[in-house]
Amino acid sequence: MPPTRGRPIALKLLILLSVPLLSLVGLWVYAAGLTAGGGLRLLEIDDLAKNFANPSEQVNIDLQQERLSSVELLLTGEGAAALAGQRGATDRSVALFLDRARRQRGISPEMKAQLDVLVDRLSRLRDIRAQVDGGKAAPLDVIDAYNQIVDASFRMYDAMVLVPDMALYRHAKAVTMLGEAKEIVSRERAVIAMVLDEGRVEPEVREAFGGMVATRRLLFSRAVSQLDQEARAPFDKVADSPAYKEFTATEDAIRRQAAATGLPAAAATWPVDGQNVWRSLERAQAKAVQETISRVTPTAVGILVKVGVAGGFGLLAVVASLLLSFRFRGRLVRELAGLRDAATELAEVRLPNLVRRLRTNTRPPTPEEVSPLEVATETAEVADIVQAFNSVQSTAVQAALTQARLRQGVNQVFVNLARRNQSLLHRQLLQLDGMERATEEPDILADLFKLDHLTTRMRRHAESLIILSDQTPARGWRNPVPILDVLRAAVAEVEEYERVEVLQPPQAALVGSAVTDVAHLLAELVENATLFSPPRTRVDVRSETTPHGLAVEVEDRGLGLPRAELDELNERLEQTPEFDLAQSDRLGLFVVARLAARHDIRVALLPSPYGGLTARVDLPSTLLADQPVLSGR
Numbered sequence: 001m002p003p004t005r006g007r008p009i010a011l012k013l014l015i016l017l018s019v020p021l022l023s024l025v026g027l028w029v030y031a032a033g034l035t036a037g038g039g040l041r042l043l044e045i046d047d048l049a050k051n052f053a054n055p056s057e058q059v060n061i062d063l064q065q066e067r068l069s070s071v072e073l074l075l076t077g078e079g080a081a082a083l084a085g086q087r088g089a090t091d092r093s094v095a096l097f098l099d100r101a102r103r104q105r106g107i108s109p110e111m112k113a114q115l116d117v118l119v120d121r122l123s124r125l126r127d128i129r130a131q132v133d134g135g136k137a138a139p140l141d142v143i144d145a146y147n148q149i150v151d152a153s154f155r156m157y158d159a160m161v162l163v164p165d166m167a168l169y170r171h172a173k174a175v176t177m178l179g180e181a182k183e184i185v186s187r188e189r190a191v192i193a194m195v196l197d198e199g200r201v202e203p204e205v206r207e208a209f210g211g212m213v214a215t216r217r218l219l220f221s222r223a224v225s226q227l228d229q230e231a232r233a234p235f236d237k238v239a240d241s242p243a244y245k246e247f248t249a250t251e252d253a254i255r256r257q258a259a260a261t262g263l264p265a266a267a268a269t270w271p272v273d274g275q276n277v278w279r280s281l282e283r284a285q286a287k288a289v290q291e292t293i294s295r296v297t298p299t300a301v302g303i304l305v306k307v308g309v310a311g312g313f314g315l316l317a318v319v320a321s322l323l324l325s326f327r328f329r330g331r332l333v334r335e336l337a338g339l340r341d342a343a344t345e346l347a348e349v350r351l352p353n354l355v356r357r358l359r360t361n362t363r364p365p366t367p368e369e370v371s372p373l374e375v376a377t378e379t380a381e382v383a384d385i386v387q388a389f390n391s392v393q394s395t396a397v398q399a400a401l402t403q404a405r406l407r408q409g410v411n412q413v414f415v416n417l418a419r420r421n422q423s424l425l426h427r428q429l430l431q432l433d434g435m436e437r438a439t440e441e442p443d444i445l446a447d448l449f450k451l452d453h454l455t456t457r458m459r460r461h462a463e464s465l466i467i468l469s470d471q472t473p474a475r476g477w478r479n480p481v482p483i484l485d486v487l488r489a490a491v492a493e494v495e496e497y498e499r500v501e502v503l504q505p506p507q508a509a510l511v512g513s514a515v516t517d518v519a520h521l522l523a524e525l526v527e528n529a530t531l532f533s534p535p536r537t538r539v540d541v542r543s544e545t546t547p548h549g550l551a552v553e554v555e556d557r558g559l560g561l562p563r564a565e566l567d568e569l570n571e572r573l574e575q576t577p578e579f580d581l582a583q584s585d586r587l588g589l590f591v592v593a594r595l596a597a598r599h600d601i602r603v604a605l606l607p608s609p610y611g612g613l614t615a616r617v618d619l620p621s622t623l624l625a626d627q628p629v630l631s632g633r
Helices: 009-034 034-077 080-103 108-121 125-134 141-158 166-198 201-227 231-241 240-257 265-358 380-438 441-470 484-492 514-529 562-576 583-596
Strands: 500-501 539-546 549-555 604-609 613-620
Touching: 009 201, 009 484, 009 539, 034 080, 034 125, 034 141, 034 265, 080 108, 108 141, 125 141, 141 166, 141 201, 166 201, 166 231, 166 240, 166 265, 201 231, 201 441, 231 265, 240 265, 265 380, 265 604, 380 549, 484 500, 484 539, 500 514, 500 583, 514 539, 514 613, 562 583, 562 604, 583 604
Parallel strands: 500 539
Antiparallel strands: 539 549, 549 613, 604 613
16 A cells, blocks of 8 residues: 655745745845944944044144154254154054054954055154154155155045945045045145245245145035034134134135245244144044044944844744744654665665675575665655655666676676686697607697697686686696796796796795696786786796795886876775676786685785886795695696
């Protein structure tokens, strides 16, 4: 009776995934619309402003003062003590800033890149001071060197104020622009000090000063226009103050001043005008920065509250989704796990054991060996898969049984043919031996010897078929045979035996039961050595005793083999692979592996010092007789 079909897996997956997916997608869309990450980013910016931006702003103020003092020292030679004090203040603010920078977390990659630039510029401060102390630096060059450091800090501010709230972003950007305008006022003060010292305005100075004035006025006007009414009030007050108007008049006077004419009498008040405007902007800037910081936290909290409300409602849907998902997931996982375990046992245990048994025993499998898979399931598709696995098992078992019977039949054919040939060849050898004894003609004897040699080789090939069929050749020996006779018998079964030189072996003998197989094994190796080496080269066969038996080496002078192929051949010799009809070109390899496994002989192919190969055969001591005796059948 077929198993009862459960609910389709498609319906289960639909129930499993639809509720959590719809809930999570809806929650995600709503949360993404509110930009929850933006609220967290605002809180990070608030922390950056309090613990990181404020120290860097103090660095800028100290650098502005040090720049002005450095230019005055270069121009007048006075104020060294004041400059030294200002440098100390600058060093303290720089040290505080660098310490905060090393400990600060939550910095974006863009801001980190700008921070690295600023730290690099600050490292050049010592060189700038050395140039000032040397008195050889041009004032404009010193001003530009300090400008590069301050500019790097403003680029870092630009990366920091990338906030998600557009209104807050415009406000923060405007405050940063006002800071740059204040910085340009400080640069103008340094240029004014240089102009007063020289008593005239050089063309290059007027050009540089004109660029500063145009940039400052553009930044100031654009920034103020982007602020709301409350934040704009302090800067409007500065713009309407007499000090600001006097400073703008000073800017215009310097831009119009010709180099050939001296400075007007009002030039004496230019430094005071610049100082008054700079201080006014400094106070307004500090107030604007604090007001910006105060706006960040409420904006961030508002965004996070909206996300929290959405998350509260979404949490109920998520919990329900998870409970439903876990219920169906547990059931489906148990079914699939049972199917996996049953299939694994079938593929890794039952079928391999059955195939291994069929290699030697072709009786039909027992019901226990082909029992069907049993998996507890309520899902229709899983039940269908179980049925499919059972069908696959039946097909695989039938194919293995058919293959085993075919293999057994082929082996039997090999054995029958080989036995018949072996019998005929044995009779032919006896007849040739009689003919050799009956004639004394040298030419006839030479031809008969060639026929005898060919017949011997044919007998070895017939025995190879018997060995591949896991049978033992009928030819055998009762008594031990000296190892020298075994080596000579192996060489005698090779076509190019004239090229083989058998070196004097040690005084040892081989037990009679292993003589035929060992001679056959050595003949296969010697023949390979002659086939895969140049025709005029020599093949050496040498042997020596070892602590574990006797070692025989067959060395040729061929081209050798690549390491990968050599390792593959050694692996086959060691594992004794099953004979594959598709690899008939490696027939000798299979024969050697079978014979070696039969007598616990180890065969390995090694590189030869002459460039060819050395086949090493290690005969165990169990195959050796105590003392060599005369050979006999």
